Amino acid sequence: MQDRITIKDVAERAGVSYQTVSKVLNHQAKVKPQTEARIRKAAEDLGYQPDQAASSLRSRRSRMIGYSGSPWPANQANPILDQFLQGMLHAAERAGYYLLCFPHHTGERQVEPYRQLIESRRVDGFVVSGVEYDDPRLQFLLDKGFPFVAFGRSNVGMRFSFVDVDGKAGMRKVVEHLVARGRRHIAALSWPDNSRVGQDRMAGYREAMQSAGIDINPDWIARGEGSVTFGHQVMQGWLALPSERRPEAVAAFNDGMAVGAMQAIQENRLAVGVDLAVTGFDDLPMTQYLTPPLTTVRLPVAEIGERVIKMLVNSLENNSAEVQHELVEPELVVRQSSTGEKASGD
């Protein structure tokens, strides 16, 4: 650790005042091209790296974006989030920002970290993920007028920028696929009513059923907390019904419930994909290796991460308060759990 190279060293070497160096390196101020070249060369030669603390202090910008870890239920470790993070990291790097990660808390104190980060001037903006209805974090940030972009939508009335998966479109694809394979009695393993994501996916289910001219049987809609156990229990219930009241396909709103349903079916000595079709949602890494492999919906999570960052950085740099929305359409991944076909090799 030798003496730090400061902007003054660069200035001296380039034969200009140090403030001019600052101008060139930031504002793109007006200087002669030669001078600029001289300064850039000097900076390069010396390996100059601006001291971020000094820069932040004066400019009031930290070039940091706050992001709280997964607010998802802790028990179901979400591999999806890793991809989201990767997407954000790369986009942030390209834009010259870093991510500041902090843990998520539940309950009343969940906005506390946000307040601290804002007031200590550590971040320029936030990425808020795992958004739900009446999210206190969103309300807090809106009240403060602090920049952020959300991964996910919330109440219709709240005006803020977001990127989200088009769950409706995804679910529509699922149902259309099942219908195309000749299934009409399609049950839904859904999410609680108060779940924004659940409602979105449910809307796709309803739309597609309606388009196909199929009546929805309320008995075939179960709402639960998305666990394997829940999927298993509900499926057992359906299998206990007399055969004419039993569904011939189950569209689960996440992969966990689909796995539970598959287990229940197999315990009843029925063949998944043949006797009953099962589909999931999210495309967790292992689902392609289940027996049979699970038909599911793949979310382009890394891409969403990139878009979220781009949107946020854009609004930070332009100081624009305009809100933007992006919906990304997910992709149906057809595997044997819905078709009953034999695996075709690898």
Added chain:
Amino acid sequence: MQDRITIKDVAERAGVSYQTVSKVLNHQAKVKPQTEARIRKAAEDLGYQPDQAASSLRSRRSRMIGYSGSPWPANQANPILDQFLQGMLHAAERAGYYLLCFPHHTGERQVEPYRQLIESRRVDGFVVSGVEYDDPRLQFLLDKGFPFVAFGRSNVGMRFSFVDVDGKAGMRKVVEHLVARGRRHIAALSWPDNSRVGQDRMAGYREAMQSAGIDINPDWIARGEGSVTFGHQVMQGWLALPSERRPEAVAAFNDGMAVGAMQAIQENRLAVGVDLAVTGFDDLPMTQYLTPPLTTVRLPVAEIGERVIKMLVNSLENNSAEVQHELVEPELVVRQSSTGEKASGD
């Protein structure tokens, strides 16, 4: 966004000089208890949050820890890392630090982000994960004399602090379990020779085999890149052997290869857990829902994350250059893939 509350506002309210406020809030300087109480109350009343940039500029400490995203192969999204991150985040928060996350790059430029973060004074130390032999990041940080703690070991000669999973102990447990279930012809789906993690686990395999008095058949040791495909291929080869030269158990060094092996076995109409036992390593989230559920080794990754941060923070605060090592013993999770027993309900 109103006027910022600075240390001077606090000082005025408490009737002392602002430098004294700083002393009280940081160094725990010697002041009369009453004065201290008055200052703390004033800070509280005003909701004072120190400006981190100013603090960093003067004190040369950012209270940030750098951590690069997953260096794991991008194709196999690693759900484990999410837990690691969560563990770190919570420990860091308790210690008053935040994590600065940045993307991992491969090749020659992989140390570049480290250099930048150091020189721009953004971080006080690093957590380096996914460590392997001859890791250029470790060498760079050692050369610079910059504080870091690694998740994982590297070359024997390098002196640095780390926390690691005791893969040897984990693998020993696996083999002992298989032997206890009456298996003796135990094959290993291992990792490349140049993998530090692979060597560690392999040592456990060898030790346990030796302790059990079983000769190791070199034909039953395969080394590959850890993919499902690799496990599948190798297993097919073993199954093609005449029955007396065929292993009766397969210990895979990660869950992916175990899944591949299971598939190959099932394609040959053999029963996993009965005809051949299969075990994995890592306990990925979905493995408990495979058919049959996979016996594997669970790594306490969140705990490791916490320990890594504690160790790093400790060395930062005490300015201690002493190196520390911690090995965490993983836990064997016995499921049906190695026992062939029926599922006992849920």
Added chain:
DNA sequence: TAAGCTCTAGCGAACGTTCGCCTTACTTAA
């Protein structure tokens, strides 16, 4: 009674930038 010590707290300076205004030299128009 003077010297010395301890306990409190104050004060000037510095950390390394960026901001905004100012100066100088040169060009152009009237």
Added chain:
DNA sequence: TTAAGTAAGGCGAACGTTCGCTAGAGCTTA
């Protein structure tokens, strides 16, 4: 010729802390 305009870069100040030293008050000791 002169006023005005423009390009190029200099300069003082400020951002909000923490560091290290100093000063005064009160107490002890020889």
